[in-house]
Amino acid sequence: MSSDVKSAVRVLQIFQLFAELKMPASLATVSQRLDMPKSSCQALLRTLEAHGYLANRDETKDYYPTRKLFEEMRVIVEQDPLLKDLMPLLQALSDETGETVFLARRQGVLVHYMEVVQGRQALRFAGLAGDRRPLYIGAAGQSLLGGMPKAERVALVNQLEFERYSPNTIVSAAALLKQIDEGLKKGWFMSVGGFQLEVSSIGNFVWLNDSLYAIVIAAPTQRVERNQKSISRHIVDLCARVTQR
Template sequence: MAAPQADPPEASAPSTTSRSGVKSAVRTVELLEFLAARQDRPTSIREICEALGMPRSSAHALLRTLMAQGWVRADGSGTLYGIGIRALLVGTSYLDSDPYLPMITPFLDELRHDLDETFHLGRLDDGDVVYLATRESRQYQRVTNRVGRRLPAHATALGKALLADRFGAERDAHLPDVLRSVTPKTLTDRAGLQESLENALVRGYATDDEENTVGTRCFAVALRYTRPAQDAISASVPIARLTPAREREIVEALCAVGDKVTRVLRPVANGDKWFSA
């Protein structure tokens, strides 16, 4: 009699997911992240299957389940899919439960009041920066970055300020093998990026020159109430009205507020496990 064979699904499970965990849970998260990244561009089941390497039958069943729970929505034809309202509720609860956000946003209000530029608060998440708060300048209406938007850390002043606060393997862990271009001016050369990060470390602030938004220069400082820093604040200024004197004024204000936030929050954050991973 032939020896009993190992259970095929269980034996092959580790090679069918890119990360450890229950396969269906990983697929669910990957699908939701894919839809969320598309923002206001709904997608078809064919695009979902191609992007995630998912069988059509599995994608269809997963979409049907998530739609019933409000995590995914479909257009009138039922052929295009986008992120659902339930995701908004969960995302809002993250902001509501964050212990530091309410203490940092008044400083953004202060910066916007004094300088009337657009200011952001961002947090490092793997290789990306996620925008947690934005205060828009009253001088123009266009919203450059919205709360919840995710951008590659290497392409933003926020991300560079946070990457510069890390060294060696700890920094490399937040950088992909291939640096994706967001605009024609994004640094995609690793040596060039490392030089930019070293300059940021020496200066005490990071910059991006139209590297994530054409026509805009950004300045950012890390908030070192945790070490390494997890959060940073930035100013986004249209290049057309940026002078050397204005640049110095903005950088000095950012550095002063960054120091102030660090002094206020460091005693509160001491020993906190909020960012432990």
């Protein structure tokens, strides 16, 4: 995006690279993988090291993140006023259904996963907090669009550029608006294999501190279709309880 601050993006890319590698890396490796000039890369690595976020692990002078960022982020997340109240409810929903539950909000034409509680099933939806998806491919997007005033919803949907991710992906504004209208009549929203045929989701929207969010259960398609009534009831009940609180 044009509004990105390049140096900030580079720092994020460094941590994302270590998450991918899962092992120490040299200046040369980081520089090459991120396509950065060695001098710029070295300056960033040394700055992060000086502030305690990276450390040399051995005589090879390879870098690896310390626990400092983890500890700081843990404190931040634990004190988030919104998640502090909601996490026990999301966890309870996951425990009751055995499925993955996530909280999402809209960022432009994307769905942003704010928090994800992994289900206990061995075969489960494995999304992560921070993931983003197009608005039109899942129950989260339908829910968030469904919570908008109709005129705003129609205007936004008509601006979307559709791309097919699976045979079930909605690829037209008319089809998406029809699906949302059906969800509004039922009181919940469902997507069957919109992003991947093997994964489906059921969700609904909720207002929190004057902001629109979606609470969604995502799971293998067969389980979602088999347990559709139970999952939708759990979602509707939780959204009602959250609204009352």
